[in-house]
Amino acid sequence: MTTNRSILVDNATLSGVERLTGESQTLNLNYIDNDILCFEKLITAILFSDSLIGVDDYKERYRSDRLKRFDYINFLNLDPDTYSAISKDAADYARSTIFSFDGSKPTGDVVSFFEALRIDPQLRWDVFVSSEYLTMSLLVKDTRDAQYERAIDSVLRNENANADAVHGGKKFPPNVSVNGHSDISDIKDLVQAFKSDNPQYAGTSSWSALQRVIFSYGWAAERSYLYNAVAEKHSADAFLAPLRDAFCEGCCRLESRSQVNSLLEALKSKSQSTLAKIVDASGKAKFAVKLPFFTAYLISICDNPKQCIDHALQLRSSREFRDCRTILHNLGHLSGQDRYAETNRILQLLEQSCNSLMKKYGVSTENGSPVSLSLGLSGISVGTSIKLDKLFAYYRNKPFSRLFRNIAQDMLNVERLGGLHDKLCSSIRKHKDATYLRVATTPIFMEHKENEYGRPAKL
Template identity: 65%
Template sequence: MSTNRRVVIDNATLSGVERITGMSQTLNLNNVDNDILCLEKLVTAILFSDELIGVDDYKDEFRSSRLKNFDFIGFTKIDQPTYAALAEDAAKFARSMAFSFEGSKPAGDVVSFFEALRIDPQLRWDVWVSSEYLTLSYLVKDTKYASYETSIDSVFRNEDADRALVAVETDHRPAFSVADRPDIADVKDLVGALSSNNSQYAGTDGKSALDRILFGYGWAAERSHFYNAVAHTLEADAYLAPLRDAFCESCCRIDYPSQVIGLLETLKAKSQETLSSILEPSGQARFAIRLPFFTAYLISRTSNPNQCIDLALSMRNMSEFRECRTIFQNLNHLSAADKIQEVNGILKYLEQSCASLMKKYAVSTDNGLQFSLSLGLTGITLGASLKLNQLFRSYKNKPFARIFRNIAQDMLNVERLGGLHDKICSSIRKHPKATYPKISATPKYMEHKQSGHSRPAEL
């Protein structure tokens, strides 16, 4: 069966690929792990699509080089009125998300986002002699081994680089609040309230993640909504950058908290399973699938990341990938009449296909088998309050399939690459001013404690 599976890939993913392949220089060297995941997103998009589409809205000074670097992607211009309407709708959705604080810990919708990212931030006072600096710090098991949090923080720094792209009149900031303090409406109010009660206040710590995480959460929400809407208008699926996929997963966690965790944990615990699913009486389903970490396979057979892309393009028409595209196409075109029977049958074939791919393309390193976990949806339960319903508003009353990669598992894959890591990084060109930005990290056991160096920051 021939397919015409179209995939829209976002510019943030392509920027990461440009850095890992050496097409552009790398300024923040902590970005490398994220950029490897961007390469994984691109090669996966290639393997599971018949046509790749990009949005031709990149920065003017780099636009021509981007079109040249990715000549296998069909870039499309969106007319200005449509683009503006999609962006405003996306910003409105971002403003509907809740970023709150209860005491020193984040609360509201953003908690599910942090759960998807597997990070645990806390507002703290960093003490330096007689001065105290406000910081959003990462709670970690051991501050000597906080490479994961450093990598996640770099993803937020990377999103922060997009501030200049945000139209001045566009407000995509999530709704901000503090428990029992209706007078605090934004982060400036929070900093003002905390500083006014601390005579030792000396400013905000330069390593604090507060500003970039607040921006990154709103921007991830806006871009996720925007690209999903663009994909809908182009009759395509959206493959988003890792942080944006994590945002989509967080919306699933808000709407179906126990189900999402259960699906992902099942596949982590049972090494022989490649699919776990929950099918509702309506025929709607949520499922988690295990797939090979294709970058590990591709780099094991090539010399550098550019060759990985070429190999993926040559593999795209192999029977196993055509078969998967057929399955995903069927998920996108379910008939309402026999939905439950159809979904059950399609998920059965999907499990068989995933098992076949795992057997053929999964690479085992000294640190274990390289595999990715993805969360999938067929349809959504309609309800005005559901986050998924807002995120996929264009898809109301339409069956559809969406796959979100689990960023925490994929970051673990990067850690486990062993000797293959050097090959993937072999093309990186360091910027003359390249650095490894520092983060603020606090031992988890100090969460409710204070020392001579830090303490929780609460009103």
């Protein structure tokens, strides 16, 4: 069966690829792990598509170079009225999200987002002599080993940079709420309340992730909605930047945390299975897929990232990738009859296909085998949670199939690249002022404690 499977890739992903391939200079060296994840997203988009599309909404000073560099992507010039309508819906969706605090810790829906990112933030006062600085700090086992947290911070920074580079990139931060303080509705109110409550207040810490986390949460919501809507209108799948996949996974966790956790954990084990699934009577399915980290395979046989892209464009015509595209195509175009049996049959074929890909393209390094996990959704009815249903509003009453990469697992894959990591980074051009930017971290044993250097920040 021939397919014409189209995949939409977002601009934030392409920005990461440009830094990794040396087309753009790298100023914050913590970006490198994020950029490798963006590169992997582009590679998998190439391998599992017959054609790639993008949205041509970059500002003019960036636009022409991007179109030339990615000449294998068809950038869509959307009708202004259509783009405006989708953008308005996306902004409304972002504004409907709520970033809640209870005491010093985030609570409510946003907790699922942090579970997907595998970070644990806390508001704290950093104390320097008689001055106290409001800080969102990340709780860690060892502050000397916070490479993962710095990498996640770079993912947040990438979202903020993307908002500055697109037309109409006005940020729509989520509503902010604090338990017991109904007068707080946004980040300005939040900071003002802490300022008024503490006579030693000296500002927000320069290492704090507070602004980045809240604005990135809203921007990830807005972009996730927008790109999924554009993809639906062009009969395409959306392969989004790492943080946006984490946002989508967080929405799935809101609906069924225990199911999502069990599916992902089942494939993290040493089991040889490449697929775990839960299919309900209506034919709706949640499933997790184990695939090779294709970047590891490609860089093992190529000299640099650009060669990897060229090889992936050739490799996509191989039978195993054509077969997998056919299976994924069928999963998104199921008829209404016998959906339970049909979904199970297609997922069984998908497992066989993924197992074949694992055997052929899996690469072992001295640190183990880099293996990616994707959370999948399939079914005419997207879900029951309000947040998930709104996110995929354009798919109501239509066949539906989506895959979201697990960012925490893929960050682990970067660590496992071993000697291949240097080869993958061989084209990076460091800015003359390149540095590793810091993010505030706190030992987890201090979560409920205070000392001369800081304490939990509560209103």
